Amino acid sequence: MLEHKNIYIDGAWRRPSGEETTEVVNPATEQVFATVPAATATDVDAAVAAARAALPAWSRTTPALRKSFLDRLHQRLAERASDIAATVTAEMGSPQHFSAVVQAGLPIAVAQSYARLLETYEFEERIANALVVKEPVGVVAAITPWNYPLHQVVAKVAAALAAGCTVVLKPSELTPLNAYLLAEIADSIELPAGVFNLVPGTGSVVGEALASHPGVDMVSFTGSTRAGRRIGEVAAATVKRVALELGGKSANIILPDADLDTAVREGVANVMMNSGQTCTAWTRMLVHQDSYARAVELARKAAEDTVVGDPADEETQVGPVASAAQRDQVRAYIADGIGQGARLVAGGTEPPRNLPTGYYVRPTVFADVTEEMTIAQEEIFGPVLVLMAYQDEEDALRIANNSPYGLSGAVSSASEERALAFARRLETGMVHINGAQLNLLAPFGGYKQSGNGRELGVHGLEEFLQTKALQLPAPASA
Numbered sequence: 001m002l003e004h005k006n007i008y009i010d011g012a013w014r015r016p017s018g019e020e021t022t023e024v025v026n027p028a029t030e031q032v033f034a035t036v037p038a039a040t041a042t043d044v045d046a047a048v049a050a051a052r053a054a055l056p057a058w059s060r061t062t063p064a065l066r067k068s069f070l071d072r073l074h075q076r077l078a079e080r081a082s083d084i085a086a087t088v089t090a091e092m093g094s095p096q097h098f099s100a101v102v103q104a105g106l107p108i109a110v111a112q113s114y115a116r117l118l119e120t121y122e123f124e125e126r127i128a129n130a131l132v133v134k135e136p137v138g139v140v141a142a143i144t145p146w147n148y149p150l151h152q153v154v155a156k157v158a159a160a161l162a163a164g165c166t167v168v169l170k171p172s173e174l175t176p177l178n179a180y181l182l183a184e185i186a187d188s189i190e191l192p193a194g195v196f197n198l199v200p201g202t203g204s205v206v207g208e209a210l211a212s213h214p215g216v217d218m219v220s221f222t223g224s225t226r227a228g229r230r231i232g233e234v235a236a237a238t239v240k241r242v243a244l245e246l247g248g249k250s251a252n253i254i255l256p257d258a259d260l261d262t263a264v265r266e267g268v269a270n271v272m273m274n275s276g277q278t279c280t281a282w283t284r285m286l287v288h289q290d291s292y293a294r295a296v297e298l299a300r301k302a303a304e305d306t307v308v309g310d311p312a313d314e315e316t317q318v319g320p321v322a323s324a325a326q327r328d329q330v331r332a333y334i335a336d337g338i339g340q341g342a343r344l345v346a347g348g349t350e351p352p353r354n355l356p357t358g359y360y361v362r363p364t365v366f367a368d369v370t371e372e373m374t375i376a377q378e379e380i381f382g383p384v385l386v387l388m389a390y391q392d393e394e395d396a397l398r399i400a401n402n403s404p405y406g407l408s409g410a411v412s413s414a415s416e417e418r419a420l421a422f423a424r425r426l427e428t429g430m431v432h433i434n435g436a437q438l439n440l441l442a443p444f445g446g447y448k449q450s451g452n453g454r455e456l457g458v459h460g461l462e463e464f465l466q467t468k469a470l471q472l473p474a475p476a477s478a
Contacts, residue, residue, distance in 0.1 A: 001032075001033060001034065001035070002024075002033065002034035002035075002177070003034065003035050004034070004035065004036045004037065004176075004177075004180055005037065006037070007037055007039055007043060007047075007198055007199055007200065008183040008186075008187070008196075008197060008198040009043070009046050009047045009050050009194075009197050009198075009199070010046070010047075010050035010053075010054075010193045010194045010197065011050075011187070011191070011192070011193025011194060011195075012193070013187075015037075016037040016038070016039050016040065016043050017039075017040050017042040017043050017046075018037075018038065018039070018040040018042075018043075020037070020038040021035045021036065021037055021038055022035065022036050022037070022038050022173050022176065022200065022201070022202075023035055024036065024091055024174075024175075024176065024177060025174075025323070026090050026091070026093075027092065027093040027319075027320040027321065027322055027323060027358060027359040028093050028310055028311055028312075028319060028320050028357075028358045028359075029357060029358065030324070030357055030358060030359070033090060034091070034177055036176045036177070036180070036200050037200060037201075038173075038200070038201045038202065038205070039170075039199040039200055039201040039205070039206050040201070040205065040206075041205060041206075041209040043199050043201075043206075044168070044199055044206055044209040044210055044213065045209075045213075047168045047197040047198075047199050048139060048141075048168055048210075048213050048215040048216060049215065050193065050194035050197055051139040051166040051167065051168050051194055051195070051197055051215075052139055052166075052194075052215050053194050054166045054192055054193060054194030054195050055136075055138060055139060055165075055166045055194075057192065058164060058165075058166055058192060058194075058195050059135070059136045059138075059164040059165070059166075060164075061164065063118040063119075063121065063123065063162075064118070066118060066161060066162055066164065067115050067118040067119065067162075069161065069189060069191060070111060070112075070114055070115035070118065070158060070161065070162060071115045072189040073111050073115075073158065073161075073185060073186070073189060074108060074111040074112040074115055076185040076188060076189060077104075077107055077108045077111055077154070077185065078108050080181060080185065081100070081104040081105075081108060082100070082104075083181060084099075084103065084104040084107070084150055084178060084181060085099035085100040085103060085104040086099070087177050087178050087181060088103040088104070088149060088150065088175070088178055089103075089311050089312065089319075090177075091146075091149070091174070091175045091176075091177050091178070092146055092147070092149065092174065092175050092277075092322045093275065093311050093319040093320040093321065093322060093358075093359070094274060094275075094311060094319060095311045095313075095316045095317065095318070095319045096311055096312055096314070096316075097314060098273070098274065099311075102148070102151075102274075103148065103149075103150065103151065104150070106148065106150075106151040106154075106440070107150045107151045107153070107154035107155075109440055110151065110154050110155050110158055110440060110456065111154055111158045113440055113441060113456075113457065114158040114159055114161075114162040114461065115162075117162065117457070117458065117461060118162055121458065121461065123135075123465075127469075129471065129472045129473070129474050130469045130470060130471050130472065131469075131470040131472060132467060132468070132469050132470075133467070133468045133469075133470060134462070134465040134466070134467055134468075135164070135465065135466055135467075135468055136163045136164035136165040136464060136465060136466075137163070137165055137217050137218045137241055137464050137465060137466050138165060138166075138216075138217030138218065139165065139166050139167075139168065139215060139216050139217050139218075140156070140160045140165045140166070140167050140168070140216070140217065140218045140219075140220060140464060141167075141168050141170070141210035141211065141213070141216045141218070141219045141220070142156040142157060142160065142167055142168070142169045142170070142220050143170045143203070143207050143210065143211075143219065143220070143221045143222070143223070143231070144156065144169070144170070144171050144172060144179075144222055144223075145172050145222050145223045146172035146174040146175040146322050147274060147277040147278065147279070147322070147381075148274070148278075149171060149172060149175040149178045149179070150178040150179075150181070150182065152222050153169060153171060153178070153179055153182060154182070155444075155455045155456060155460065156169075156220045156222075156455070157169060157182070157196065159455070159456075159460045159461050159463065159464055160220070160464045161191075161195065161196070162461055162464075163461055163464035163465050165217075165218075165464050166194060166195050166196070166197075167195070167196050167197065168197045168198075168199060168210060168216070169182075169196070169197065169198050169199070170199055170200065170201060170203075170206045170207055170210060171198075171200060173200065173201065173202055173203075174322055174323055175322070176200040179198055179200065180198070180200075182198075183196070183198040203227060207227075207231070208230075208234060211230075211231050211234040211235045212234045212235070212237060212238065213238075214238050216238075216240060217240055217241065218240055218241040218242070218243070218464065219231055219235050219240060219241070219242050219243070220243045220453070220463070220464075221242070221243070221244050221245070222244075222245040222246075222279075223246065224246065224247055224379075225246040225247040225379075225404075225405075225449050225450075225451075228244040228246040228451060231244065232244065241466075242452075242453075243451075243452065243453030243454075243455075243463050244451035244452050244453060245279070245444070245445055245446070245450075245451045245453070245455060246279075246405075246407075246446065246449060246450050246451040247279060247379040247381075247405055247407070247449070247450060248279045248280055248281070248283075248379060248405045248406075248407030248408055248446065248450050249283060249284060249376075249377065249378070249379050249403050249404075249405040250280060250281060250282045250283060250284065250405070250407055250408040250409045250410070250428065251282065251284045251285075251286055251399070251400035251403070251409050251410075251426070251428075252267045252270070252282035252284065252285045252286065252409065252410040252411075252412075253286045253396050253400055253409070253410065253411050253412070253422065253426075254267070254285065254286065254287050254288070254291070254295065254412045255288070255393070255396075255411065255412060255413040255418065255419065255422065256288040256290065256291065257413055257414040257415065257418070258412035258413050258414060258434075259412070259414070260287075260291050260294060260295060260298065261298060262412075262435070263412040263435075264285070264287075264295050264298040264299050264302065265298065265302050266435045267282055267285050267299075267385070267410070268299050268302035268303055268306070268363075268365075268385060269302070269306075270282045270410070271283055271383065271384070271385045272303070272306050272317065272318050272363050272383045275318050275319055275320065275321050275322075275361070275382065275383055276318075276321070276330070276361075276380070276381060276382040276383035276384060277321060277322060277326075277381055277382065279379075279381075279407055279408075279450075280407055280408035280430065281408075282408070282409065282410045282432075283379075283380065283384065283385060283386065284369075284376060284386055284388060284399075284400070284403075285299065285385060285386070285387045285388070286387075286388050286389075286390050286396050286399055286400060287387060287388075287389060287390070288389070288390060288391075288392075288396075289389045289390065289391055292387070292389040295387060296345055296365075296367045296387055299345065299346070299365045299367075299385060299387060300345045300346045300365055303345075303346040303347060303363040303364065303365045303385070304346050304363070306318055306363045306383075308352045308355065308360060308362065308363065309352075309355065310358075318363060318383055319360075320358045320359040320360045320361075321359050321360070321361055321381075321382055322359070323359060324359055326359065326381065326382070327359040327360070327361055327382075329380075329381075329382075330361045330380055330381065330382030330383075330384065331349045331361060333374065333375055333378070333380045333382070333384065334347070334348060334349050334361075334364055334375075334384060335349050336373075336374045336375060337366050337369070337373065337374070337375040337384075337386070340373045340374060340375070341368075341370075341373075342366040342367070342368060342369045342370075342373060342375060342386070343366065343367040343368040344364070344365075344366060345365040345366065345367050345387075346362075346363060346364060346365040347361075347362035347363050347364025347365060347383075347384070348362060348364060350362065361382050361383055361384075362383070363383045364382075364383060364384045364385070365384075365385045365386075365387065366384070366385070366386045366387065367387045368387075369386040369387060369388050370388075371388070371399060371402055373386075376388065377403065377404070379405065393422065396422075397422070397425055397426070400426055401425075401426065401427045403448075404448055404449045405446065405448060405449055405450045406426075406427045406428040406429060406446050406447030406448040406449075406450050407428060407429055407430065407445075407446035407447075407450035407451075408428060408429065408430045408431070408432070408446075409423070409426050409428045409430070409431045409432070410431065410432040410433075410435075411423045411426075411431060411432075411433055411434075412433075412434055412435070413434070416433060416434065419433045419434060420433060427447050427448065428446065428447055428450075429443070429444070429445045429446040429447050429450065429454075430442075430443075430444065430445075430446075440456055440457070441456065441457040441458075442456065442457055443455070443456060443457060443459035443460070444456045444460070445459075
């Protein structure tokens with residue numbers, strides 16, 4: 001049993017003001033294996049005060065100095081990659097090979113990307129007689145989810161630090177241990193006291209206190225659309241900046257000239273990755289009616305061939321979902337799909353064979369799904385794919401855009417030009433063409449109810465900057 005008793009405020013580990021703790025459960029074994037403190041609103045006040053006190057000096061540091069800290073952050077993350085991977089596997093069930101490559105690999109790469117960005121980014125520009133200066137927005141509350149826990153933390157924290165902001169971090173109560181690793185690293189690289197602070201706890205206590213706090217200048221939140229709405233409401237009282245990366249129901253459009261076998265196989269793998277707990281997952285597969293029957297069969301086989309099991313097993317492709325509540329929610333959506341008349345092709349509500357313990361959900365595929373069905377409109381956040389047939393490209397576009405979300409998507413075609421033309425008309429913040437991978441320097445964020453603001457790269461850095469125009473006297477005429 002791992003027992004954390006302290007929180008990290010003002011450059012020191014200290015006891016929280018309250019006595020409550022949060023249990024961390026291994027979703028593969030259903031056993032509690034760690035506890036962390038549940039911070040209080042009083043602890044939030046202390047963390048925000050520390051961040052405010054540290055802000056004047058940190059905001060005036062040079063980009064070169066901030067880069068040196070980010071270089072050290074990157075180095076220590078790389079040194080502790082195996083610890084990060086093991087921690088994420090234990091606290092949210094990600095298969096160990098996926099944890100090593102993605103759950104540990106992404107935050108390492110993101111930290112490095114912001115260090116490098118500071119080598120070239122221009123914080124000032126001259127526009128005629130005005131000097132336009134980009135300054136840190138101030139104290140940032142970073143509120144992060146459990147599905148890619150350390151990646152989402154570092155994407156916010158590294159960008160905020162690069163901009164010259166100070167940070168108060170509230171990680172998900174399901175996966176707080178990776179944030180403790182980051183706090184240990186922040187302490188080891190001797191960040192100035194108050195620049196980074198960790199207050200674990202619940203959204204209803206710590207999240208609300210941060211979002212409403214008059215000493216917080218910006219909230220950067222990743223999570224559900226429902227929670228994002230609440231963050232926006234609470235933060236509005238103090239008119240602070242709010243960046244929201246929320247849910248998705250992304251469409252994967254396979255155009256008639258695409259390599260169907262490859263596109264379907266990649267589409268199923270995308271949805272099953274991380275047990276379906278990916279906000280950008282291509283959970284709606286749209287296939288031309290002439291190819292639809294074959295696509296359904298290909299998807300069925302791909303889902304049934306997916307290896308579900310113990311995340312510690314090297315052969316496992318899909319581990320458990322993160323919690324009992326998440327398992328129950330995903331299974332309820334599957335039951336809704338069946339009840340509303342969708343055709344269950346693979347998977348279902350029963351637990352996988354030979355896995356009586358653990359929060360497992362079978363890789364599930366639905367066919368003959370219509371646009372009004374719940375499973376076609378709502379984010380399930382589990383290993384569930386729906387297939388929908390379209391008549392022509394205009395019909396495919398209409399179906400794809402018929403969603404309250406707009407976070408990601410995919411288009412496959414034998415012609416990249418044709419795929420690009422189609423992608424330009426999608427109402428979404430990101431589109432993958434012919435299976436292209438995520439670019440960590442490109443902006444990440446959504447349209448519509450998928451949120452506002454962008455993360456990663458230059459666009460992610462600029463979320464944490466505010467712009468000042470210094471109007472200079474015009475030169476005297478000759």
